[in-house]
Amino acid sequence: MSEIPVVEFAGVHKTFGAYRAVVDINFQIRKGEFFSILGPSGCGKTTTLRLLAGFEEPDDNGGTVRIAGDVVNKKRPYERNIAMVFQNYALFPHLSVERNIAFGLEMRKVSAADIPGRVKKAMEMVRLDPGQFARRMPAQLSGGQRQRVALARALVLEPTILLLDEPLGAIDLKLRKEMQLELKQLNKSLGTTFVYVTHDQEEALTMSDRIAVMDNARVAQLGTPAEIYECPRTRFVAKFIGESNFFEGVAQSQGPDGWLVEGPGGEFEVPTHAAITQGGKVAIAVRPEWLDIAAPGAAPPGENALRGTVSDVIYLGETLHVLVAIPEGSGDRRVTVAVRNEGQLSRPIRWTKGDAAVVCWKPADCQVLEDA
Amino acid sequence: MNPFALRQAALRWFHRHKETQAWALLAPGFGWLGVFFLAPLLIMFGYSFMPRGEYGGVEAGFTLEHYARFADPLYIKILWRTLLDSTVCTLICLVTGYPVAYVVARATKWRNFLMFLVILPFWTSFLVRTFAMIFLLRDTGLVNTLLINLGVIQEPIIMLYTPFAVMLGLVYGFVPFMVLPIYASLEKLDLSLLEAAEVLGARPAERFFRITLPLSMPGVVAGCLLVFIPALGSFLTSDLLGGAKEILIGNLVQNQFTTARNWPFGSAASFIVMALVLLAVMIYLRARDRGNELGAQ
Incomplete structure (x- = not known):
């Protein structure tokens, strides 16, 4: 400057x-x-x-x-x-x-x-x-x-x-x-x-x-x-800014596109980041609107996918928040997935409480946090 | 009807008759003031128009002579001196009391202690404090002894039984009445106003005269009134510290009721003081209303 x-x-x-x-x-x-x-x-x-x-x-x-x-x-x-x-x-x-x-x-x-x-x-x-x-x-x-x-x-x-x-x-x-x-x-x-x-x-x-x-x-x-x-x-x-979902795990191995991280709810991929070292702790944040929800086994190829159960659907007008509980060793991790509202009266979303689902997102959408 | 239901009914009745409730609450105070303040006042007002009795007291009749006596230059002089002394006393209290109130209002840690010091004199009677001033001011008193021992002066300065001593006593007695209302208005002052003024370019003196002083005017006016009114009616201070050399209207009233036994004239003098006080109160109310129009938020 x-x-x-x-x-x-x-x-x-x-x-x-x-x-x-x-x-x-x-x-x-x-x-x-x-x-x-x-x-x-x-x-x-x-x-x-x-x-x-x-x-x-x-x-x-x-x-x-x-x-x-x-x-x-x-x-x-x-x-x-x-x-x-x-x-x-x-x-x-x-x-x-x-x-x-x-x-x-x-x-x-x-x-x-x-x-x-x-x-x-x-x-x-x-x-x-x-x-x-x-x-x-x-x-x-x-x-x-x-x-x-x-x-x-x-x-x-x-x-x-x-x-x-x-x-x-x-x-x-x-x-x-x-x-x-x-x-x-x-x-x-x-x-x-x-x-x-x-x-x-x-x-x-x-x-x-x-x-x-x-x-x-x-x-x-x-x-x-x-x-x-x-x-x-x-x-x-x-x-503090917006809403976020947090996932934690341990960096297992480095591939060409990033790290494979082993978390309590399953494995996921994270892009390469200076803060990640082999065997070190990794924490990422993913915005609700960057998460998707799919039927078990229907996650798009190449995306991270964690299995869970729909625990609630919240109607917000512009969007719907689908809350998914992902089982982890000691308890459930609550994840919020934002879904665009295309009209619940004409084309309601298929998710209701109790459905088995996978939460999925592109590895590139992970925000790696420096204070893991 | 059982007692509980009766009580409920009474409460409901009061609830519907808010005005009656208010009068019921006011009745004891009104009753007390009516019997012990208003009635004697009216009696005195009546006396002030009645001829003087031969052995004190009054005789039946109507006369304006007691009020007419105030046309006498002697009494006009007393009246004038009283007004002047009260005004000077009020001004001295203002210039000495305002800074004290300001410091106390701004103090954080010491505020309660400083407030305690301001109120402390009220713990002893005014009479005792005035006598204490005599010990301070007389020729062999604390001040003169100290100055002589320090070699500042050879002969004692005559202070007691002078107008100086009277003024000192008046200011000493009344300055807390100036400090308290000014403190109350300064304490309410929103400090962010001073910060706003500072960012807008106001230096300390400008901040004081443009923001702090105007916003503390209600306290200043109330303080002046609280000092001016009792100063106008004071008699003890000029009696004890002035050696009764200079009489104020308060002394006149006291003399007429005690030694001179001229109750009608004493009453007339009282009502003249009261008229002056009412005038001061009216000026105050005017100033306050204007202040409220400006300062209301």
Whole structure:
């Protein structure tokens, strides 16, 4: 990357007393990128955002945070050219909508003559009618409208980086979907770099150019939505993003296309992977939609096939989940197979509880996990 | 009807008659205040319009002379001094109390302990604390002895029985009433608002004057009222620490009821104080309503 990254975290550590909030965080964010930090609560994603905003400083000798190439470790938030949208919006309750939006401009000593025009423009950008809303107080707005004010208050500054801390968490599903698309469009049309913190994996997949998945204070995986979803590197990532089935076993022998793995439910083939060694443990994840279900003996040739019994069929609308119990030494392994719904009234699937079946998948669809 | 069914019926009746229930709950308080507060107040109001009896007490009749006496420059001066002292006391309490409230509200580990220190003076009576101030301030008191022994001064500074001592006593007595409501409003303040202001470019002073102070105004106004009202009616402090040299309207009322035995005039003075207090309360309610309009969320 020849271009200087807008944001760079290099070996960043942050501890609060004895609590290690983030450990060795490394990533670079390109200009104009929609970058999400995704993880469960307590994973360190908010601390990472606060380090970038300047509310927290990295530990001494705890790495560097750079914005546009400059080390900003010790800089206060008001010394960084950033803007932020807070989880609870943090609108000033004693100021009207227009005064809220103007606040940052006033603080940055923008000439008073320019302020009304810029406030109006920002309100239009987030599709809030200035004539209707400019004079209202935050208490007189709905959740979605407050969200838009918070966004306008940040965007009016024309920041190089916009930080968003779970901004859509408190609004209802339909509006959230709408706002996701709007945010994505704003990111592309303004060319502003968006750093978006969320615990909602679907939201992250929908909006992001790249995602940093955080787990237990570290970045577990960094990549595009497709990379994260299709090649999860750890069990955590595979579990946290989408649904996955897990199979374990011991690597027996290496063939031309991969490894033959002996698992408690049967043998299966796994593509060659650096993490696999002869006689070592192997764990793989397979997405439900990449699994197939077939009658015993009817598995397509060349595919992995494990025998089991259908334990349940769940109707989800778009798809059906067929749950199959694969007997393993100590108990059953429950596997979810996603089947496209072609109309249960006209062409119902043939599987019902108690049927003997094989679960099959192409060896290439195995996602080998590094933490076997 | 068995007792259980009776109880059920009564509960159901109350449930349907919410208003009666509310009145039933209010009755003891209203009764107490009516007999021991409102009735004496009305009697005093009546007295303030009646001629003075020869040996104290009142005689039948109607007169406005007691109120008219306040046109006398002597009393206007007392009234004015009382207003001025109460205002100055309120301002000193505000500038000393606000930072205390701010620190206590922001403290995490020590908050309860600091709060305990603020409330501690209430554990002894105001009279005892005022006497303690005498020991502190008199010529052979703690402050003068210390300064003389340290060689800072040769002669004791005369502090007791001066306006300074009165003001010190008033502020000392009333500053907790300023701290508590300001603390309550600062403690509620959402810290993410300050972070939002900081990201938007506000430096510490700007954050204080643009966010913290406006949002703590309800506490400031309540605190000012809680100090101003008792300061207006105070008499003990100017009596003990001021040596009764400068009389405030509170002293006037007290004198009229005790030594001067002019109850009607004392009553009239009381009602003038009360009118001032009501005025202050009205200003407060105005400010609070405006604050609510702005701050409601």
